[in-house]
Amino acid sequence: MYEGPLQRLIDELSRLPGIGHKSAQRIAFHLLSIEDTDARRLGHSILDLRDQIGHCTRCFNVTANEECAICLDARRDESVVCVVERPQDIVVIERTNEYRGRYHVLGGSLSPIQGIGPDQLRIPELRRRVEEEQIREFIIATNPTMEGDATAMYLAREFKPLGIMVSRLASGLPVGGDLDYADELTLGRALVGRSEM
């Protein structure tokens, strides 16, 4: 047990994901040894994060403004919306440089067993966007898990009757992997979704 602020910082750091007591103690002692300006910059970054970052009112990406940079970018195709579970997923898709449409962050996926239904996700907001914007296609990029698949099926069932084209990211073998290590479910999907050469 350490004195006052040092122990308080260790306790707070230990509450962060992936950081145990030992790591928290190492980080706290590191912060004690660095320059005063560096420590203050870190402190201000945390405060600024809490004060300035919110969710885009249209797509629910994280942003420091009312709308995020992607929603404000007039060069992006507003008729195509990629539906993702979390804001972090947007960054991953942007890194591919293959997608020029917009996004919608659901805030999770349907999980019947955990009691997470459509109303706990941002599906009503997505329905509102369909009414207000000229959307013609959804690309559903939820995780390839049972919950992600259930979400995709629910969205297809709800939005296809409204004339929206609904597609799902392909599922299959990872680039650079060995075929004999693939599991049956993944390989089965890769076969179903094979493409013509």
Add this chain to the structure above:
Amino acid sequence: MLRHDRGIVLRSYSFGEADRIVVLLSPHNGKLRTVAKGVRKTKSRIGGRLESFIDVDLVLYEGRNLDIINQVSIRNTHAGMRSELDRVTAASTMAEGVDAVAQEDEPSVALFELLSVGLSVLDTGPAHPDLVTAFLLQLAAVIGLAPSLDVCAGCGRDTGLDRFSFGAGGVVCESCRPDGAVRLRRGLTAYLSQLAGSDLHSLAPADDEFSGEAMGVVRRFMEFHLERRFSSLAVLGS
């Protein structure tokens, strides 16, 4: 130390940077709570084998708190059911019910067989409207909670049984009727009794007059005795 086991995945949730806690039902050891390391990474060799409702053979080694999954091979993916939301919801209710009653370190052969049959039925075609109702009634029987449907749960008489008491554990006669006993539609107890004794693979065609009410009664009965709500049924307004 390494050991071999078998299990059906009931549910899983994220743990740490890229791990998952996977909860399975083993026929020999009941509920297994295990850790699958690194399975959320796309290059994981076992992640796809540990999705919900998959029946797997496992090689586990003992961790400090939870067993760690070392190898997995699939017995049955139950992939057919994943193509339809109603079937996924029905499977979720089955898994949720089993998860609520299964105990750790306790042989659960009958429970495992029941779940295995229920998932196989869902795998082969659209969900029968009474499948989940019949499954929950049979689940209650496996754990010794079967509602009394043919004789009064209080005195054992077999006439004048037009009310159902969740607390008393089944149909009751007028003189045994506790507060809160509900009046059932005539013929519903016979319908429930038939579902409780049916093979899940060959359920008789559903009767629209009884099907919804039968589900409501069984759901309330199970929720009363398990002291928990079925989240999966609430989610999609079933």
